[in-house]
Amino acid sequence: MPNNLSVAADLIPLRRRIETEKPLIHCLSHPITMNDCANLVLAVGGTVSMASHCREVEEVVSQARALAVNLGNITDERMEAMRLAGSRAASLGIPTLIDVTGISTSTLRKNFAVDFISACRPCVIKGNSSEILTLAGLPQHGIGIDAGAEDLPTRGNYEEKMAALTAYATKTTSVVVMSGPVDIIAAAGAGCAVANGTPLLARLTGTGCMLGVLIAVYTAVGTPFRAAILGTVTLGIAGEIAAAAGPGLGSFHSRLFDALSTLTDEQICRGAHILQAK
Numbered sequence: 001m002p003n004n005l006s007v008a009a010d011l012i013p014l015r016r017r018i019e020t021e022k023p024l025i026h027c028l029s030h031p032i033t034m035n036d037c038a039n040l041v042l043a044v045g046g047t048v049s050m051a052s053h054c055r056e057v058e059e060v061v062s063q064a065r066a067l068a069v070n071l072g073n074i075t076d077e078r079m080e081a082m083r084l085a086g087s088r089a090a091s092l093g094i095p096t097l098i099d100v101t102g103i104s105t106s107t108l109r110k111n112f113a114v115d116f117i118s119a120c121r122p123c124v125i126k127g128n129s130s131e132i133l134t135l136a137g138l139p140q141h142g143i144g145i146d147a148g149a150e151d152l153p154t155r156g157n158y159e160e161k162m163a164a165l166t167a168y169a170t171k172t173t174s175v176v177v178m179s180g181p182v183d184i185i186a187a188a189g190a191g192c193a194v195a196n197g198t199p200l201l202a203r204l205t206g207t208g209c210m211l212g213v214l215i216a217v218y219t220a221v222g223t224p225f226r227a228a229i230l231g232t233v234t235l236g237i238a239g240e241i242a243a244a245a246g247p248g249l250g251s252f253h254s255r256l257f258d259a260l261s262t263l264t265d266e267q268i269c270r271g272a273h274i275l276q277a278k
């Protein structure tokens with residue numbers, strides 16, 4: 001089994017490719033996190049578009065190297081834009097990530113997610129623990145858009161959760177990412193968990209949405225599985241660096257962006273905490 005350092009080192013070429021190729025990442029996000037999501041793409045070296053008008057979204061997404069859609073704060077117009085963008089991306093082979101924000105509290109969003117996944121075949125399906133349990137048809141304890149405490153993936157339970165996630169990933173031929181105190185990444189025949197991060201990330205709104213966009217960035221240059229590992233490791237380590245300076249949430253937000261835009265390969269390789277599934 002490769003060690004953490006070698007797994008992390010294997011991800012570094014993806015970082016270089018983002019910096020040199022500056023791929024366009026199209027994000028259909030929502031007002032609560034749009035600004036953070038756009039700045040995040042720029043912070044790691046990508047280029048971002050967020051057009052969502054139904055009469056332009058197919059044209060704009062056609063130029064993109066990856067698409068991220070997020071169901072947060074959903075509206076009719078954004079749902080239609082996501083259908084159009086997702087179909088166009090699928091027909092052009094553009095990798096797509098769906099962040100299933102809020103599906104554990106909303107039947108509208110859950111039905112939309114199921115239809116989108118079957119029609120547009122996203123290569124990454126991402127959500128918090130209650131959202132992913134909802135999709136997998138398992139009991140969940142979400143409260144509003146937040147994951148229920150009983151559902152959280154931890155160092156102690158990630159291997160138990162892996163089997164259900166792998167089954168769902170296999171059924172949908174996707175990589176499934178369940179975020180939380182540890183982030184679980186499951187695909188047919190492969191799985192791991194990433195134990196980087198800080199509880200402060202859960203207290204700042206939209207960090208789950210940022211995680212989805214960050215993974216989408218790396219799908220432009222790497223396999224969905226490697227993109228998911230690099231995205232979770234990157235946000236987790238940046239969170240740890242930002243949290244080290246103090247507990248205040250306002251400056252944590254700024255320091256998170258400082259860290260994301262200045263992270264070094266060395267910090268990634270030394271700081272990655274990847275738990276292999278046995």
Ligand SMILES: Nc1ncnc2c1ncn2[C@@H]1O[C@H](COP(=O)(O)OP(=O)(O)OP(=O)(O)O)[C@@H](O)[C@H]1O
Binds near residue numbers: 128147200205
């Ligand atoms: N207790 C924790 N310790 C370390 N990292 C955490 C913890 N809780 C969450 N995180 C990290 O926070 C980020 C967001 O995960 P979370 O599961 O809180 O998303 P979410 O509920 O979808 O968030 P939001 O709805 O605010 O976008 C991930 O990078 C995750 O690893």
Ligand SMILES: Cc1ncsc1CCO
Binds near residue numbers: 101
């Ligand atoms: C979508 C949404 N709704 C309330 S807060 C928020 C952003 C984190 O998901």
